[in-house]
């Protein structure tokens with residue numbers, strides 16, 4: 009089995025199916041097609057398939073090179089797209105790249121997309137074939153979810169009739185193609201043969217190091233690397249809150265701390281959004297039972313980071329109070345709605361939490377974001393007559409703000425900076441994350 013698959017990969021006669029044509033699946037489908045494989049993308053969204061077949065990317069935002077590569081690979085016939093899982097009967101490799109969100113309440117994985125894709129693939133699974141999961145998954149998902157689901161639906165036996173591997177994506181919006189090519193990847197096979205085949209496949213598109221390991225290690229690495237970042241950001245945020253309480257300046261503290269060898273204090277800020285960092289820590293700890301280990305640091309870090317947009321609301325209320333105004337009935341301009349600077353991606357936006365809190369308190373909130381179509385109106389108009397300016401995202405646009413002029417157009421000159429972008433100006437009631445008020 010392995011020899012046939014290896015030969016098909018090395019000769020590039022292997023046919024590849026990519027299940028899930030979003031941020032992860034579409035770019036990787038295009039790159040395997042460009043590498044010379046015949047690739048068929050599968051998605052449940054007919055509209056998305058229709059766009060792709062016209063060579064139009066359904067992915068929002070600027071993704072350098074993606075639209076051109078998509079058009080070229082579709083035109084060449086190397087990349088096809090369908091809603092029909094029947095194409096998997098011809099697929100030597102099936103790559104799964106569906107979303108794996110976490111439930112807002114339970115913080116447990118919502119594997120609906122995965123649990124739908126697996127039986128659909130299983131029913132059409134070719135023998136032999138290699139199934140690779142790129143989606144970020146909780147440790148033990150390959151063994152406890154993917155393997156049994158495919159065996160049940162196919163009647164085949166894993167590691168005998170088909171092989172399994174986990175090769176977690178390491179993508180960032182705005183650099184999807186570049187990241188696939190330049191980021192090192194972990195390749196975790198359920199068997200050494202699966203690892204070897206997957207390494208052979210990815211060497212066609214990844215120029216960086218490919219680290220061979222097993223499924224569990226690959227699942228742990230991906231979720232841990234993002235949990236690590238979340239804890240680091242939470243540490244910076246907690247230090248900021250301490251500095252505010254004692255009248256310190258977290259930005260000066262951070263700069264001097266980072267001069268100490270081996271320190272890398274991250275940036276405090278108005279919150280932690282996106283589709284990776286808020287989710288992956290919960291995936292990492294989701295399969296733990298209380299008699300195994302009850303994690304404390306990772307949930308605490310999530311709580312600190314989730315509290316930051318609410319802290320921004322407190323800073324707004326505090327500044328309004330100093331200016332003799334209540335939140336209720338005030339007009340607040342929120343600058344930045346994307347989760348990341350210079351991005352249009354609003355997934356898990358911290359600004360959404362702030363806006364909800366201010367509106368719950370009775371404020372009228374106007375949102376501006378130059379990268380989000382819904383909010384890219386006139387900035388001066390948004391700020392005119394406002395009682396507060398709250399900077400939530402460090403978009404380049406906001407770095408050029410002429411605050412001295414802007415506050416003259418506001419009804420109440422309150423400025424709250426959540427990303428260390430603005431500088432205090434005379435006449436403004438100024439607050440910023442991590443800056444304690446002069447005692």
Ligand code: SAJ
Pocket residue numbers: 177178179180181233234237241274275276277278279280281282283284285347348349
């Ligand atoms: N943030 C802070 N302080 C920081 C860094 C980030 O508050 O010091 C906030 C950002 O404002 C944002 C959120 O955290 O709201 C996430 O920012 P991010 O820079 O981590 O960007 P992401 O979510 O796109 O994370 C991706 C991840 N990449 C993958 O999962 C493949 C992450 O592992 C990378 O470390 C990160 O990009 C990166 O380094 O750019």
